[in-house]
Amino acid sequence: MPLIDTHCHLDVAVFDADRTAVMQRSAAAGVTDIVVPGISAAGWAKLLALCADAKMNRPMLHPALGLHPLFLAQHQPVDLAALARAVRQQPLIAIGEIGLDFYNADCDPPRQQALFAAQLAIAQEANLPVLLHVRRAHDAALLTLRRFPQVTGIVHAFNGSPQQAAHYLARGFKLGFGGALTFERASKLRRLAAELPLDALVLETDAPDMAGAAHRGERNSPEYLPEVLATLAALRHTDAATLAAATTANARAVLHLP
Template sequence: MMLFDSHAHYEDERFDCDRDALLSSMPAQNVGWIVNVGCDPSGAQTAVRLAERYPFVYAAIGVHPQSAGDVTDEQIIALETLYSHPKVVAVGEIGLDYYYEYTTRERQKDVFIRQLETAARLNLPVCIHNREAHADTLDVLRAFRGVRGVLHSYSGSLEMAKELLKLGYVFSFSGIITFKNAKRCVPIIAYLPSDAILIETDCPYLAPEPMRGRRCDSSFLRYTCARLAEIRGISFEQAAELTTQNAKRLYGIF
């Protein structure tokens, strides 16, 4: 049963030593699809290059709220030429981060909204990053009815999840769900309809237990899948099947 890693960052320098060996090994480790997410203009170029090199790697490209203060409006517009690439499947990750606040909330919102406009115009799904910006994220997304997407490494409340479900969003869960103190996600994962759940590594970050603290890669996704299966009361195979089908449907990969 092949897993779908719906969110990874193989452009990260922590993969410089073994990127190609690692990616080449993924199909043999039961990872059949990876969406690699480029978060700024140079990350976007790398994401596209990796997607061109590996048939099972796809790209999402966008400007992360972390980079919103560093990019010019011209650079955001220039990214749009990449969206017609056949392996670019989403706009992301985009959103709001009020935990780090690398730049002003106003600039973050402006960059977020511009990219939602692009997604709406090109009919592409979005990958949303939201950290401690729950109310504003929901407000912005409500203004873009018709845009579909995924809340990556979802950290909001059950109430917010219900609102996002009404807008047609789906939810991706990372290695965080395997942590002992991650109790908040349990009722959310149990509540969500089976067609609204994806899994991801967000590698090199967020390695699941029992690998916590190590550099994460897509082969660790099986631990997150196993925990999801446990919470849902289904088999590993069923969890793998439903999360793979949901990711394929979201990204239009068949």
């Protein structure tokens, strides 16, 4: 059952000591492709080098570059120009991780909105999908997306309402589900994942963050993606093989993977 982890920060330092082993275990678990999103310009070079090196041996890692809304203090105006250049020079799978995060009181929504819109414009110009990080800001994100009708992609770690989900799906977005789904207390999220159309769903880990119930307090890893699949299959009362085929096909379609 080939699986695609549509959101995994395999480039970060906590994987430096055993990254190759993690990739090997992930492959053994059925994970054939891993999308690696960027969060700030300072980390892009390492991310791109990692994905390029992996492709020399096995085309498992796929790079995305973006400026994450939670790291506004790290982003500079020149970073947007650098992103536009990278789109022309690098084989990117998507623009991401980008979006809006209004969770904290000092989140600076106007600056987040400007950064988000600028990156959506780059994605639309390059005909690339986007990987969205949206927290307590789905209505605002959907409003901004109206200005960029050609842009689609994945809403990572979706946690919005059924109505918000429907708006994203109408635009051609897929919704990512990961370790949070494996917690029994996540009743609202579980109900949504069970009821959404099958063609709306993709899998993710967001490793090293958002570990599932079986690994609470541990470093998350793409090798745990089958646990998300098993939970989702149980919630939807379907077999894992059918769900694996569907979520993999959904990810390939929205990310233009062969």
